Amino acid sequence: LELREKELEKYKDMKLERKDGRRVYVNANIGGTVDLGPMLARGADGIGLFRTEFLFLDRDDLPGEEEQFQIYKEVVEKVGDRPVVIRTVDIGSDKKPEYLEFPEEINPAMGYRGIRISLNNKDFFKTQLRAILRASKFGNVKIMYPMISAIEEVRNANSVLRQSRLELLEEDVEIGDPEIGIMIEVPSAVAMVRELAEEVDFLSIGTNDLVQYTLAVDRTNEKIKDQFTPYHPAILRMITRVAAAGREFDIPVAMCGEAAGDKLLIPFWLGIGIDQLSMSPVSILPAKETINKWLNRDKTELIQKVLQMPTVAEIQYYLSRRE
């Protein structure tokens, strides 16, 4: 085990580059400042997903702008010039703070959550956006909206962002100019990905929810857990479409679900041109090892073969033999 750790250690500071010079970034998903140590210790290239839910849970009231700003600033400063993708809050579903009103929900994962809550509570949303805009002065910050299912939501969110920016400028508060991105995790966002790509600076595929909705399989449901899998051909084809749209509109496509660190799938992600993989800190070093192995191998045949396969079993078997 120690030997294995030593072996992985050498990837910590390794920059991963394709032959043509394009870099592949291995980023961290973090859920709070507590994850900063572990991610830096493993040489994460940045934060691909900063989940801000922890700020909103286990408390009696909404966190104010100043409180949020201080935390965002702390994270941004601690990672230096590495990029930090701050996702606006994705509460609802299994995370419902008591100070907000939620409806009775029979299927909360397909309910009042994420950007739907933010757009329905503009002041609340503005507070978070103002805090992020202020923190963006201190580093390389990007803003990401969760649970986007329609282009109207992106436009509405961007309009609240514009208002927040104008207000801050009028108040003579210094702000940065963060890039704007969206999660691709609802199936309709895949169907609309070309139009969505025109509205934003980057896309980030959330495989957990994308798999869940696309297969209609709740990933917490023990009885059907075998059916929850990113190896499903529908998922791989849809993700390939997202990657193609990123290329067409010349914006980066990242991935931040658990599948981003999946050893067997990494060659596929690299092959379709996903150059930013974000994962929990513990997965970073093994992922870098796999990326390093595959980075400059020809993946054309692998991609072609996988995209033709109609079943999970064939895909899984084929990928496991390519290891």
Added chain:
Amino acid sequence: LELREKELEKYKDMKLERKDGRRVYVNANIGGTVDLGPMLARGADGIGLFRTEFLFLDRDDLPGEEEQFQIYKEVVEKVGDRPVVIRTVDIGSDKKPEYLEFPEEINPAMGYRGIRISLNNKDFFKTQLRAILRASKFGNVKIMYPMISAIEEVRNANSVLRQSRLELLEEDVEIGDPEIGIMIEVPSAVAMVRELAEEVDFLSIGTNDLVQYTLAVDRTNEKIKDQFTPYHPAILRMITRVAAAGREFDIPVAMCGEAAGDKLLIPFWLGIGIDQLSMSPVSILPAKETINKWLNRDKTELIQKVLQMPTVAEIQYYLSRRE
């Protein structure tokens, strides 16, 4: 009101045909024998969706083969030579009989339901398939599997069907040779529609669930009900893809969700080549009126325009002006 009823009455026995002779069928969704009167009174061309759930609910044990057979036979005989699409049972989600074991489910609509239950209880599934096969001797019966999310499920279901058929033949029981179809209602089935089309005799789009999963909007959730809409461009594009696969593999594509009877959407369905619309009996006559109006108009421009529109509002406005 009476005048309106008179006006609609004239469509009751009208056969709807395209210029090239292809017929458009307006079928009924039924939930039991009680719906046979209303559907026949409105001149339904057949039963596009026979929901068999009622047989399995509000009772203490599974319905046996004979009991099921008698009911299927009654339905089949009452509608004469009209086609009857019998959907194998889609329990689970909000319909959970006590004699089956269900897991605790946080999101039951994305849970243990439909074909997942049937494939997990082969005897139970076989009982229903045997009853349908026997009833198919008495009319034009088709079998349809609900909640298909992967090609493996179709193959497994067909293998149980083959076993059931062989058993019945060995027992010298007379059976028919029903066509086999699947519901297209889970987003992954749209992504895999070309492969699925090769496995079956027909497809039937279930718009209610397809909208729900594709947009991640539970259609029973009051708080977000405005976001549940078949006018979403992602839905119309996905359905267009399904229709195209039907043409490519030369199998019929039907529709059996509520949107099948939507006055504004009917021109779109006809334009992309969906020739079998199934709806609740009360919607049949108004739908026939709209179909008759649009049947031989050129819909090329309408389809092209709608498929380019990126928002619900634009699509809804455009279609409402075409009325």
